[in-house]
Amino acid sequence: xxxxxxxxxxxxxxxxxxxxxxxxxxxxxxxxxxxxxxxxxxxxxxxxxxxxxxxxxxxxxxxxxxxxxxxxxxxxxxxxxxxxxxxxxxxxxxxxxxxxxxxxxxxxxxxxxxxxxxxxxxxxxxxxxxxxxxxxxxxxxxxxxxxxxxxxxxxxxxxxxxxxxxxxxxxxxxxxxxxxxxxxxxxxxxxxxxxxxxxxxxxxxxxxxxxxxxxxxxxxxxxxxxxxxxxxxxxxxxxxxxxxxxxxxxxxxxxxxxxxxxxxxxxxxxxxxxxxxxxxxxxxxxxxxxxxxxxxxxxxxxxxxxxxxxxxxxxxxxxxxxxxx
Amino acid sequence: xxxxxxxxxxxxxxxxxxxxxxxxxxxxxxxxxxxxxxxxxxxxxxxxxxxxxxxxxxxxxxxxxxxxxxxxxxxxxxxxxxxxxxxxxxxxxxxxxxxxxxxxxxxxxxxxxxxxxxxxxxxxxxxxxxxxxxxxxxxxxxxxxxxxxxxxxxxxxxxxxxxxxxxxxxxxxxxxxxxxxxxxxxxxxxxxxxxxxxxxxxxxxxxxxxxxxxxxxxxxxxxxxxxxxxxxxxxxxxxxxxxxxxxxxxxxxxxxxxxxxxxxxxxxxxxxxxxxxxxxxxxxxxxxxxxxxxxxxxxxxxxxxxxxxxxxxxxxxxxxxxxxxxxxxxxxxxxxxxxxxxxxxxxxxxxxxxxxxxxxxxxxx
Numbered sequence: 001x002x003x004x005x006x007x008x009x010x011x012x013x014x015x016x017x018x019x020x021x022x023x024x025x026x027x028x029x030x031x032x033x034x035x036x037x038x039x040x041x042x043x044x045x046x047x048x049x050x051x052x053x054x055x056x057x058x059x060x061x062x063x064x065x066x067x068x069x070x071x072x073x074x075x076x077x078x079x080x081x082x083x084x085x086x087x088x089x090x091x092x093x094x095x096x097x098x099x100x101x102x103x104x105x106x107x108x109x110x111x112x113x114x115x116x117x118x119x120x121x122x123x124x125x126x127x128x129x130x131x132x133x134x135x136x137x138x139x140x141x142x143x144x145x146x147x148x149x150x151x152x153x154x155x156x157x158x159x160x161x162x163x164x165x166x167x168x169x170x171x172x173x174x175x176x177x178x179x180x181x182x183x184x185x186x187x188x189x190x191x192x193x194x195x196x197x198x199x200x201x202x203x204x205x206x207x208x209x210x211x212x213x214x215x216x217x218x219x220x221x222x223x224x225x226x227x228x229x230x231x232x233x234x235x236x237x238x239x240x241x242x243x244x245x246x247x248x249x250x251x252x253x254x255x256x257x258x259x260x261x262x263x264x265x266x267x268x269x270x271x272x273x274x275x276x277x278x279x280x281x282x283x284x285x286x287x288x289x290x291x292x293x294x295x296x297x298x299x300x301x302x303x304x305x306x307x308x309x310x311x312x313x314x315x316x317x318x319x320x321x322x323x324x325x
Numbered sequence: 326x327x328x329x330x331x332x333x334x335x336x337x338x339x340x341x342x343x344x345x346x347x348x349x350x351x352x353x354x355x356x357x358x359x360x361x362x363x364x365x366x367x368x369x370x371x372x373x374x375x376x377x378x379x380x381x382x383x384x385x386x387x388x389x390x391x392x393x394x395x396x397x398x399x400x401x402x403x404x405x406x407x408x409x410x411x412x413x414x415x416x417x418x419x420x421x422x423x424x425x426x427x428x429x430x431x432x433x434x435x436x437x438x439x440x441x442x443x444x445x446x447x448x449x450x451x452x453x454x455x456x457x458x459x460x461x462x463x464x465x466x467x468x469x470x471x472x473x474x475x476x477x478x479x480x481x482x483x484x485x486x487x488x489x490x491x492x493x494x495x496x497x498x499x500x501x502x503x504x505x506x507x508x509x510x511x512x513x514x515x516x517x518x519x520x521x522x523x524x525x526x527x528x529x530x531x532x533x534x535x536x537x538x539x540x541x542x543x544x545x546x547x548x549x550x551x552x553x554x555x556x557x558x559x560x561x562x563x564x565x566x567x568x569x570x571x572x573x574x575x576x577x578x579x580x581x582x583x584x585x586x587x588x589x590x591x592x593x594x595x596x597x598x599x600x601x602x603x604x605x606x607x608x609x610x611x612x613x614x615x616x617x618x619x620x621x622x623x624x625x626x627x628x629x630x631x632x633x634x635x636x637x638x639x640x641x642x643x644x645x646x647x648x649x650x651x652x653x654x655x656x657x658x659x660x661x662x663x664x665x666x667x668x669x670x671x672x673x674x675x676x677x678x679x680x681x682x683x684x685x686x687x688x689x690x
Contacts, residue, residue, distance in 0.1 A: 027555075032676065118477065205354075215587055272356050
């Protein structure tokens with residue numbers, strides 16, 4: 001962490017960059033926040049630890065338009081999102097100085113809460129080493145959990161330790177994958193239509209339409225979202241109605257199909273713990289099956305299968321069995 | 326005070342639900358939120374904080390205000406012989422306004438924490454003080470609030486900063502105060518409404534004067550825990566009524582808003598946010614006029630015909646916290662529009678929240 005911080009201080013001091021997009025120390029041991037640092041003094045509060053899960057690439061859409069270069073700290077999986085934004089001409093690569101930061105898996109405080117840990121005063125073992133036990137000092141006594149038990153779901157299907165785009169890399173990364181990316185999708189595919197519907201209705205009925213999933217999503221980078229159109233005559237503003245259960249998330253998943261890098265931010269930020277990434281991952285799996293393996297954001301020059309037509313492309317009826325189940 | 330064994334709580338819920346709609350914390354797909362109890366529901370009063378507060382009980386996220394139904398009256402028969410004349414004959418339509426329903430049956434909100442109960446007081450000032458909102462009023466008149474003390478407060482809690490007592494719901498505006506002591510739920514009616522509800526469930530309750538000292542011990546225990554919480558000493562000294570000019574133009578906002586996603590998570594989990602939007606939806610034969618929660622964090626919040634609203638996220642972010650900590654207290658005898666429930670502390674996707682805002686200004690000094 002100190003090496004990274006020193007480098008950022010240097011970059012600001014020698015004028016290489018005008019500002020840094022990184023994480024600022026929180027007031028709890030688990031809540032660092034995405035922030036913009038413009039001076040060495042402000043960088044005093046810079047932090048990089050196990051709770052820096054937020055993907056900062058989307059912040060660059062706006063910030064990279066400011067005068068001067070902006071340094072941005074991106075973890076390996078975040079760089080896929082950044083590449084995709086380059087691909088879509090939504091971010092100014094020339095104005096970005098990308099620090100590829102090492103990542104050994106990021107943590108989900110909800111996992112601790114689910115395990116009954118509360119009244120947290122301090123947390124030890126959440127440094128960038130990403131190993132061993134995490135100790136929670138709480139007003140109800142000390143509790144320990146393995147670092148690996150606290151990982152965000154997305155880290156269990158880690159895309160690997162390589163940064164797809166960077167100007168320099170600081171720190172070691174580790175591939176934390178320990179399960180198959182499509183296991184959960186396959187489980188749902190195996191359900192009957194009625195079971196699938198019941199599963200998603202149960203999950204999506206929790207949706208409060210806060211739009212956190214959309215607003216955090218690097219693929220949702222439209223200047224104005226169709227759902228923010230005040231002339232859109234639907235019941236979509238009647239948030240928490242059946243619209244969420246049946247339409248909103250499906251429409252969004254379609255809209256980001258072929259562009260979603262599977263960064264997992266949608267599920268990380270959902271206040272209701274809805275596994276939204278499953279929709280996107282189903283599309284990714286289908287795209288892989290139908291058009292050959294494709295990872296959005298791996299190569300900013302690559303043509304997306306869904307925007308690339310060939311006569312060999314399969315017909316819709318080949319993709320979807322009609323009237324089955 | 327009365328008691329009922331925790332093992333017997335499902336009978337209590339069933340008994341209440343036989344006479345009233347029962348709105349209480351229910352676990353569904355891994356999360357606990359308020360919902361209507363039925364026999365298949367998984368009641369959950371162990372989880373301290375429901376994801377959303379219980380404010381939906383009085384101010385639901387969506388409600389229909391009224392429907393307008395249009396009926397076309399068939400054109401004059403005589404005119405229909407002459408095609409040209411028929412085309413010129415104005416079509417007659419009848420508009421019928423069908424008002425939304427006011428709540429007219431008593432219902433019970435069970436397990437509400439003292440912070441959320443204060444949230445009701447905050448909303449009362451908005452919906453009942455000057456302009457009376459009849460939809461809200463009907464729910465307030467018919468809602469019976471059973472408040473539950475916070476057995477084990479969490480680190481994100483800071484209700485005591487606003488003078489709320491998490492240990493003793495009998496100090497709140499609830500109708501019944503309850504505590505969990507050992508393996509019992511302790512039940513103490515506070516108001517006439519509370520007495521009426523108690524009468525309905527009396528068969529299940531035991532008159533238990535021996536429990537008084539245990540409740541006292543529970544109150545002491547919760548009070549002691551609350552003092553140890555990390556936000557217990559948060560200072561509001563610099564906030565409140567009359568601070569508009571001083572705070573509004575402060576440079577601090579331009580730093581602390583950065584990274585805000587402009588989502589509505591904080592707004593929608595908050596027990597005191599009460600802004601709403603009114604919209605029309607075109608139905609087959611008319612319109613449905615509904616209102617739904619809105620968020621000042623949204624880009625189209627209070628968007629006017631002339632395109633006027635707050636165009637930047639900095640302005641929207643400032644609005645939310647100024648409303649809670651300055652404007653509302655200015656208009657409501659110093660009462661804050663925050664109850665320290667800490668939901669935004671736990672749920673903000675970018676880990677921004679009202680506590681960090683308060684502290685950001687504190688650190689400046």
